[in-house]
Structures are given as structure tokens and as C-alpha cells.
Amino acid sequence: AQTVTQSQPEMSVQEAETVTLSCTYDTSENNYYLFWYKQPPSRQMILVIRQEAYKQQNATENRFSVNFQKAAKSFSLKISDSQLGDTAMYFCAFMKAGTALIFGKGTTLSVSS
Amino acid sequence: AAGVIQSPRHLIKEKRETATLKCYPIPRHDTVYWYQQGPGQDPQFLISFYEKMQSDKGSIPDRFSAQQFSDYHSELNMSSLELGDSALYFCASSLIGGYTIYFGEGSWLTVV
Numbered sequence: 001a002q003t004v005t006q007s008q009p010e011m012s013v014q015e016a017e018t019v020t021l022s023c024t025y026d027t028s029e030n031n032y033y034l035f036w037y038k039q040p041p042s043r044q045m046i047l048v049i050r051q052e053a054y055k056q057q058n059a060t061e062n063r064f065s066v067n068f069q070k071a072a073k074s075f076s077l078k079i080s081d082s083q084l085g086d087t088a089m090y091f092c093a094f095m096k097a098g099t100a101l102i103f104g105k106g107t108t109l110s111v112s113s
Numbered sequence: 114a115a116g117v118i119q120s121p122r123h124l125i126k127e128k129r130e131t132a133t134l135k136c137y138p139i140p141r142h143d144t145v146y147w148y149q150q151g152p153g154q155d156p157q158f159l160i161s162f163y164e165k166m167q168s169d170k171g172s173i174p175d176r177f178s179a180q181q182f183s184d185y186h187s188e189l190n191m192s193s194l195e196l197g198d199s200a201l202y203f204c205a206s207s208l209i210g211g212y213t214i215y216f217g218e219g220s221w222l223t224v225v
Contacts, residue, residue, distance in 0.1 A: 033212040035213075037216075042218075043150075043201055043218075043219060044216070044218050044219070045156070045203060045205075045216035045219075047213065047215070050212065050213060052212065091155060091156075095212065095214070097212065098168075098209065099169055100146050100158040100161050100169055100171065100214075101146075101156075101158070101205075101214055102158070103155040103156050104155060105154075105155050106155050
């Protein structure tokens with residue numbers, strides 16, 4: 001069975017700084033997808049970024065980028081130029097093709113001014 | 114763009130009552146997922162449907178059932194409600210073979 005581990009329950013960062021959230025996963029699959037979802041206080045689940053395992057190039061979406069290390073089964077999220085609106089719970093998630101998402105326990109990120 | 118629509122957004126029920134949540138997926142999406150998120154927890158997968166057939170099953174209690182209808186909307190039925198069923202219930206949809214799952218805003222269920 002697949003598992004997703006987020007080892008940082010809470011993180012804090014100042015506005016405009018950079019922060020990296022960690023995620024590791026365990027799977028015997030070769031074809032899968034990885035995601036970071038953001039859940040602000042409104043509790044809406046918002047897709048931040050996604051990565052296909054077969055792609056070596058790390059995904060980037062504006063201020064958000066990932067460091068995908070397939071051999072190490074690591075998938076970290078880097079947030080550059082942090083903003084107050086980035087304050088949220090961040091979930092790392094794994095998906096095998098055609099199946100449901102499996103989430104990690106989440107990391108609460110607080111951005112302060 | 115159209116999103117996943119869930120109703121009702123908030124629901125209060127008493128113990129042992131029954132609740133039904135509805136989900137309308139993004140147009141042309143053929144797969145629906147249901148998740149339960151308790152306070153301070155990660156979303157837990159309950160069940161999914163593809164083309165109106167159950168495609169995968171997670172940690173869904175026997176008291177819960179779900180189905181997908183011909184118009185692709187889905188309903189989650191929860192009976193004999195317990196206090197521990199109080200949670201945020203998400204519906205999500207995707208295209209089979211697609212690799213992105215889109216979430217609705219969730220339905221808050223409070224059992225008193």
C-alpha cells in the first residue's frame with residue numbers, strides 16, 4: 001500500500017521569505033502522480049502543483065516549485081516570496097493512475113508580516 | 114469554469130438520523146470521489162465511482178452507501194449517524210485516465 005509522510009506538522013515563515021515543505025512517499029509503482037494541495041481556513045481544497053513521476057523536470061507554478069527526487073521518493077514544495085495569503089494547511093498527495101488520492105497528514109504553514 | 118458542486122453546504126442532524134449529501138461533478142467528468150475530513154485530520158478516501166459503477170472503496174463505514182446516477186451526479190447516504198461522523202465531506206471529480214482531481218467546497222455535517 002502507498003503511504004505519504006509529511007514530517008513537519010507546523011512551519012512558519014516571514015513575508016517575502018522562502019520556505020520548503022517536505023514530503024516523502026512509499027510505493028512500488030512506477031507510474032504515478034504527486035500533488036500539493038492547499039487548504040486555507042475556509043477549508044477549500046486548492047490544487048497548488050502537480051508532478052508526473054515519468055517527468056524528470058520539476059514542476060513550477062509561479063512562486064511554487066517542487067523538488068522531485070524519484071529514487072529517494074521525495075517530493076518537497078518550495079514557496080518563494082511568501083505572502084500572507086499562503087497561510088494554510090498544505091497536503092502532499094499521491095495518486096496511482098485511475099485511483100484515488102492518498103494524502104499525508106499535512107503541514108500547517110503560517111506566514112507572518 | 115464550472116466546478117464541483119456540493120449540497121447542502123451545512124447540515125445538522127441528531128444521532129441515529131440519516132443524512133444525504135449530493136455532488137454534481139464538473140461537466141464531462143466521469144469519475145466521482147468522496148472523502149471525509151475530520152477535525153485536524155487529512156482527508157480520508159471513502160468511495161469512488163466511474164461511469165455509475167463503484168470503482169474503488171476506502172474506509173467507508175457499512176452505515177454509509179453511495180451511488181452515481183445517469184446524469185453523473187452522486188449521492189452519499191449516511192444512516193444511524195454517530196457523533197464521530199461529524200466532519201467535512203468532500204466530493205471530487207476527474208476524467209478517468211486524467212491525473213488531476215478537482216474538489217468541491219465540501220459539506221459540513223454536524224451530528225448532535
